[in-house]
Amino acid sequence: MSESRGNGKLIRIEVLxxxxxxxxxxxxxxxxxxxxDDMSVLQGLQYIKDWLDGTLSFRWSCRMAICGSCGxxxxxxxxxxxxxxxxxxxAGSVRVxxxxxxxxxxxxVIRMDDFLAKLESIKPWIIPKEERxxxxxEYLQTPAQLDVYEQFSSCINCxxxxxACPQYxxxxxxxxxxxxxxxxxxxxxxxxxxxxxxxxxxxxxxGVFNCTAxxxxxxxxxxxxxxxxxxxxxxxxxxxxxxxxxxxxxGGAR
Amino acid sequence: MNTSDSRRxxxxxxxxxxxxxxxFVEYMIHEATALFVAAYALVLLVGVMRLAQGEAAWNGWLxxxxxxxxxxxxxxxxxxxxxxxxxxxxxxxxxMPPLFVGGKRVAPALITACGLAAAVVCSLAVLILVxxxxx
Numbered sequence: 001m002s003e004s005r006g007n008g009k010l011i012r013i014e015v016l017x018x019x020x021x022x023x024x025x026x027x028x029x030x031x032x033x034x035x036x037d038d039m040s041v042l043q044g045l046q047y048i049k050d051w052l053d054g055t056l057s058f059r060w061s062c063r064m065a066i067c068g069s070c071g072x073x074x075x076x077x078x079x080x081x082x083x084x085x086x087x088x089x090x091a092g093s094v095r096v097x098x099x100x101x102x103x104x105x106x107x108x109v110i111r112m113d114d115f116l117a118k119l120e121s122i123k124p125w126i127i128p129k130e131e132r133x134x135x136x137x138e139y140l141q142t143p144a145q146l147d148v149y150e151q152f153s154s155c156i157n158c159x160x161x162x163x164a165c166p167q168y169x170x171x172x173x174x175x176x177x178x179x180x181x182x183x184x185x186x187x188x189x190x191x192x193x194x195x196x197x198x199x200x201x202x203x204x205x206x207g208v209f210n211c212t213a214x215x216x217x218x219x220x221x222x223x224x225x226x227x228x229x230x231x232x233x234x235x236x237x238x239x240x241x242x243x244x245x246x247x248x249x250x251g252g253a254r
Numbered sequence: 255m256n257t258s259d260s261r262r263x264x265x266x267x268x269x270x271x272x273x274x275x276x277x278f279v280e281y282m283i284h285e286a287t288a289l290f291v292a293a294y295a296l297v298l299l300v301g302v303m304r305l306a307q308g309e310a311a312w313n314g315w316l317x318x319x320x321x322x323x324x325x326x327x328x329x330x331x332x333x334x335x336x337x338x339x340x341x342x343x344x345x346x347x348x349x350m351p352p353l354f355v356g357g358k359r360v361a362p363a364l365i366t367a368c369g370l371a372a373a374v375v376c377s378l379a380v381l382i383l384v385x386x387x388x389x
Contacts, residue, residue, distance in 0.1 A: 020262035076275060100274075103263035111263045147359070148352065166278060169268050212285075215345050216277045232349040 011035050011086050013044050015056065016097035018104045026104060028095070029053075035086045041096065042070050042081035045108070058108035065222055068158030072108050073097040078163035078220045101162055101169035115159060118175055122183045122198050129193030145190040152185035152230055154223040161217035161227045167210050174210035175201055177217035177227030184230035203238035211235070284341040290334035297331075343369035 013033050018026040031048045039047075042060055049056050061067040063082045070081040075095055086094065102110035132139060161177040162168050168176045175183075183202060187195040202208050211231045218228040272278040304315035318324060346369050347362035354360070 018264050020264070026264060026266075100266070103265045105261065105263055111261075144357075166268070166271050169271060213345055213349065214278070214281050215348055216275070216281070218348060219277065226348065228345075228348040229350075233351050235349075236351070 009035055010092070011044065011089060012093040013041075013048065014093060014095045015045070015048070015107065016095075016104075017056070017107050018098075019055070020106060026097075030093075033086075037085070037087045039086050040082050041072075041074055041079075041084045041086060041094065044086050044094075045081060045096070056108075057106045066156060068156035071099050071158040071160045071163065073100055073163065078160040080158060080160070080222050083222055099159055099163040101165065101172070102159070110159070112159065114172060115157070115162065115176075115178070118179045118201075119157070119182065122175075122179060122186075122201050123194060124182050124186060126186060126189060126192050127194035127197075128191060139191040141190055148190075149185050149188035152181045152188070152225055155181050155185070155225050155227075156223055158222065160220045160222060161225075164214075164216040164220045166214060167212055171206075171210060173206040175204075175206050175208075177211075177231055180208060180234060181225050181227040181230040184234060187234075199234075199238060199241055202234045203241055208232075208235045208238055280341075284338065287334040287338035287341075290331050291338060294331050294335065339373050340370065343373070 010032050012030050014028045014030045016026045017023070017029045031052050033044050033047050033052075035044060035047075040063070042063060045056065045058050046060075049058075058070070058072070058081075060070040060082065062069070065080050065083045068080075071078060072081055073079075073096070074081065074084050075089070078099060081096070096108065098104045098108045099110045102112065102114075105111045126139075128139065155178060157178065159178060161181075165174075165177055168174050180202065183198050186192050187198055208231050211228075213228065213232065215228050218226045221227060272282045301312075301315055304311040319328075343366050347365040350365065352359055353365065
């Protein structure tokens with residue numbers, strides 16, 4: 001990137017800064033950035049870091065909406081910075097903040113320890129119903145069986161759905177939309193047999209019933225995963241498990 | 255803010271969260287219209303109580319329903335409950351397991367349309383029933 005870029009067009013990018021070693025609380029800092037119509041908000045931030053202010057911190061990797069690293073609040077909406085273009089802010093300014101509902105580590109970088117711990121807790125891999133040896137061949141699946149969970153397997157862990165979920169903001173213990181989409185992706189897989197284990201998480205105090213069906217998580221998902229659907233399908237299942245436990249002789253899983 | 259952590263992560267406050275995004279404002283309006291559903295249930299409940307108290311009480315209740323204030327209140331109830339119904343069925347496809355008809359997945363818009371159609375049909379059926387019973 002060179003300083004000659006921009007064809008004379010300028011946009012003001014306001015960034016919520018927070019430097020824990022010197023700031024008591026976050027503050028907005030504005031930068032005038034020359035841009036062309038093909039530049040994303042991420043490229044705008046990269047211009048700032050390269051030419052205007054090397055102390056600005058943000059996460060990014062693939063620049064093509066598949067790594068899930070550059071999620072941030074752009075004019076108040078959770079979006080991927082690489083998938084949002086500077087040309088779409090005709091007013092000539094755009095405000096960029098760290099993803100809502102997460103602690104700010106520094107500038108636009110959020111702390112995602114909570115999400116990673118929850119991700120581990122749901123065992124996000126296939127735990128086969130019955131182990132097959134290599135000689136027995138692959139685990140087969142029909143297109144109809146694939147269709148049941150395929151949409152949920154598109155999750156890229158970008159956390160936009162968490163920034164869209166006020167219930168997670170109000171109660172960070174809530175397992176949340178993204179984790180429920182991933183949980184459902186494995187539970188709904190015909191090859192998997194660990195649904196009862198994962199339902200312990202879905203049916204817990206921090207589980208699906210924290211959701212009040214705001215539905216914004218599914219609106220902002222850049223991969224059309226529909227996490228709200230995963231959460232709500234598991235409300236039905238968790239309620240079913242609860243009542244079934246009362247009528248099964250052994251008392252169910254718990 | 256967690257001061258025991260040397261990294262000093264900053265936790266932003268949640269106060270006024272629902273005013274931050276038009277989507278949240280709409281959600282709160284939807285949730286608030288549920289109170290109108292409860293209010294109408296109370297109106298009906300009072301009717302049942304008045305009925306139990308005898309003919310004079312019942313007729314008094316019917317008379318009260320005809321007052322302009324009551325008619326205006328019921329018009330407001332109808333508007334709020336219609337909005338609640340529309341927003342409720344709009345989110346219904348997100349709350350259901352996938353529905354397959356003839357091997358094909360039913361589109362969310364069709365599920366919403368079916369819900370709304372069912373609400374309209376039920377409302378008309380009750381209206382015709384009550385109309386017929388009071389003629």
